[in-house]
Amino acid sequence: MKKSVFVAACALLAGCCGSHGSDAAKGAVIDATMNTVMIVTADGDTLSFSTVNADRTALDGLFVGDTVEVRFKGKYEQGMEAAELLK
Numbered sequence: 001m002k003k004s005v006f007v008a009a010c011a012l013l014a015g016c017c018g019s020h021g022s023d024a025a026k027g028a029v030i031d032a033t034m035n036t037v038m039i040v041t042a043d044g045d046t047l048s049f050s051t052v053n054a055d056r057t058a059l060d061g062l063f064v065g066d067t068v069e070v071r072f073k074g075k076y077e078q079g080m081e082a083a084e085l086l087k
Contacts, residue, residue: 022071022072022073022083023071023074023076024072025039025045025069025070025072026041026067026068026070027040027041027042027047027067027068028065028066028067029062029063029065029066029067030064032062032063032064036048036050036051036079037049037051037062037068037082039068039070047076047078048078048079049072049079049081050080051082054081054082054084054085055085056084058084058087059085059087060087066087067087068085068087070084071083071085071086
């Protein structure tokens with residue numbers, strides 16, 4: 001019984017401490033509003049993010065043509081929420 005509880009606890013801890021799919025994309029801003037940003041990556045991909053809850057403290061303004069890094073969690077989907085924006 002103790003061994004199975006220990007194994008279950010280890011599995012739970014490993015699940016909590018692992019990567020949660022954090023990722024980042026870097027590109028040139030082609031459109032930005034108060035709540036969204038759209039970038040084009042070096043590979044030519046156009047990505048769109050919601051910035052409503054994103055940490056933007058590292059930015060001092062954001063203009064079309066600026067290069068930014070957008071950090072997000074999980075697999076990219078159009079319009080998904082950005083976690084952080086960096087220059």
